[in-house]
Amino acid sequence: MTTTRRLLQVAASPVLAAALLTSTAPSASAADPQPLYGELATNGTFAAGTTGWWSSGTSMASAGGALVATVNGGTGNLWDAMVGQDGIRLRPGATYTLSFDAKASAPAKMRTTAQLGDAPYTAALDRTVDLTTVSKRFTWTFTSGIDTTTGAVNFQFGGQPVKTDIVIDNVSLTTSTAREGFYTDPANNAATWVKNNPGDPRAAKIKSAIADHNTVKWFGDWDADRNPATGIQAEVSDYVGAAAAQGRVPVLVAYNIPGRDCGGASSGGAGSPALYKAWIDKFAQGIAGRPAIVVLEPDAVAQSSDDACMKGAAEQRFDMLRYATQRLQAQGKFVQTYLDAGNATWTLGPDLSGTQGIGLKKMAYLLNRSGVATARGVSVNVANFDDTAIADDYAKRLAAQLKTDFGVTSRWVVDTARNGNGGYVVPGSPSSGHVGFCNPPKRKLGATSRAGSAGGAEYQLWIKNPGDSDGNSSQCPAGSPPAGTFSPVLAEALIDGR
The missing domain is CATH 2.60.120.260 (Galactose-binding domain-like)
Structure with missing residues (x-):
């Protein structure tokens, strides 16, 4: 020179x-x-x-x-x-x-x-x-x-x-690392509502507090082209490509497992294991080796322990999840996959040692059967409300269990979208927790998507987009919209913590 x-x-x-x-x-x-x-x-x-x-x-x-x-x-x-x-x-x-x-x-x-x-x-x-x-x-x-x-x-x-x-x-x-930040979905439900309601007095508040920070996009059987073997690839490619052009990291949720949510408020999914494998193939190909964080099938592993839900199909579910982790791993070092591991207060029944409660040993077993060894780690607290310290503690103990029982090194991400006030406790029932509760009151926005801290989560992410309803079943407050539908009432309540 x-x-x-x-x-x-x-x-x-x-x-x-x-x-x-x-x-x-x-x-x-x-x-x-x-x-x-x-x-x-x-x-x-x-x-x-x-x-x-x-x-x-x-x-x-x-x-x-x-x-x-x-x-x-x-x-x-x-x-x-x-x-x-x-x-x-x-x-x-x-x-x-x-x-x-x-x-x-x-x-x-x-x-x-x-x-x-x-x-x-x-x-x-x-x-x-x-x-x-x-x-x-x-x-x-x-x-x-x-x-x-x-x-x-x-x-x-x-x-x-x-x-x-x-x-x-x-x-x-x-570039395209957490240091540069996470890609914000420009078409997230909150942003769409703000765009369509410019005169609403809540619009500016919801835009600045929520819409501008929604950094996770969910993909499933509701996508524009429902052909499981073709349409999803283009949708994922467009999204990941837009993030790559900005040098930011996209976060995607794959949510299309057959029998999704065990017939609950978010029921649906691919029509068969074969269709699911075709869908996840195209999903992975859409990423095309570019940087991406993938949260894989919220609740699917935990619900695999529910015999009434599985109806004898647990082995098929394990096979599909293993297939998915392998296909995503094949996309290379820039793709980080986190297999969902429920949350700290999810009762799986007795674990393999006969102990009632969360059953770390049982969850570790289910994760191992589902291919966690080929994922980067697990996601916890998705669409739930535990504060970050509780979620980190659960994930840390689960990681230790996976290492002890199966020699698997597991990192984790925590959903912080709605955990600013911690988990909901039913009045008069201090031990009730929040599992199964829909759109609970007095929850609050948590820390926006960011890299985690030493000894804790790799990333804290807004995985459940704030303001999107948990559902409209009998468990939900009167007037709750269907699952996944944006509500300015719910959004404002999360902003204000009421």
Whole structure:
């Protein structure tokens, strides 16, 4: 890399940069030399020395597991000395996150860019920071306005007043990960209601509190094209593709198991095991290896223990769920599947040791029969109300049971859509819990979709879209709409916690 080439990088044209904002995102291709998703920087921890990095106007070495660049003191410009990495794929309209640790042997300024690697060197990100002798983490999330297969990440630090060592470590540039955020379904039920009711005094409130945060889309037998062998592939592909174009992660719920909800308010599903397998094949093919989180068949595993529901078909259900986890696993490392594991207060009857209650041992057995070993983990609390601490505790104990009994490592996600006030307790019955209760009062929105914390869920997700009814059976408050139907009354109650 020549100094002359790098000097030109400060000359980006604002007009050209604005024009590039309207460029069309490139499509994925097997011939693409750079990754499109996930981690785009290579050797960002410098475990392989300085492999993959270049320098200009400075020395560069690996020391103590970090990159160390020494710049002589004197007058000059930041771009007179720099290190960087080429071969970065940047797509217009996609969101990226760049982060790194940095310090200097003396106070110093450093300019950081993500940009075109060639003239006119337009930058999608351009930040100048002050370094001290104490290492600090820098993180920026930005939307690219440039389209290139030859992008670069640069660190510029020339013109320091004294000879200075610049230390850089843990460089990460990602897209379509939880760091960039989850894709919001633009056609979610709350958003559709807001669009259709602009004059309603509740519209602005529901938009800002709910519609703008609904990041999960459910797929089942209600989709536009009900042909189980064709239509679902196009619908999933369009949804996942729209998320990928934004560099955000889509969350999908596959909810089409035969005998769904045991004939309850959300009954339905594919007409046979063969039709279900055809449907899940196309569902998986629609993802096409792009980043996605899939919550697989809420309640299906837990309900497999109900003989009255299964009517002797439990083995068929296990087979279908194993088939589904295998087909989704085959889509590659960017697809994360979580097989549903009910919730912390779901009574399965006696477990395999004869103990009444949730039956961790029994749930672990059912999950193992259903293919959890080929999933990333489990989902808990879907469409329920337990607070996050209770859901995490259940999932953590379940993960330990799976490890002990079957050697399966299981992570988990928690539905936080309606758990802001915890689970509903029937007045006068402190031990009643909430299982089977429909649209309970005084529930509240929980934490919006986000990455989880150490020791807890991998993700906290709004899986059940707030404001969508649980059903209109005799268990539900009078006037409840059918299951899955949006109600502004229910939505406002969740916003206000009443």
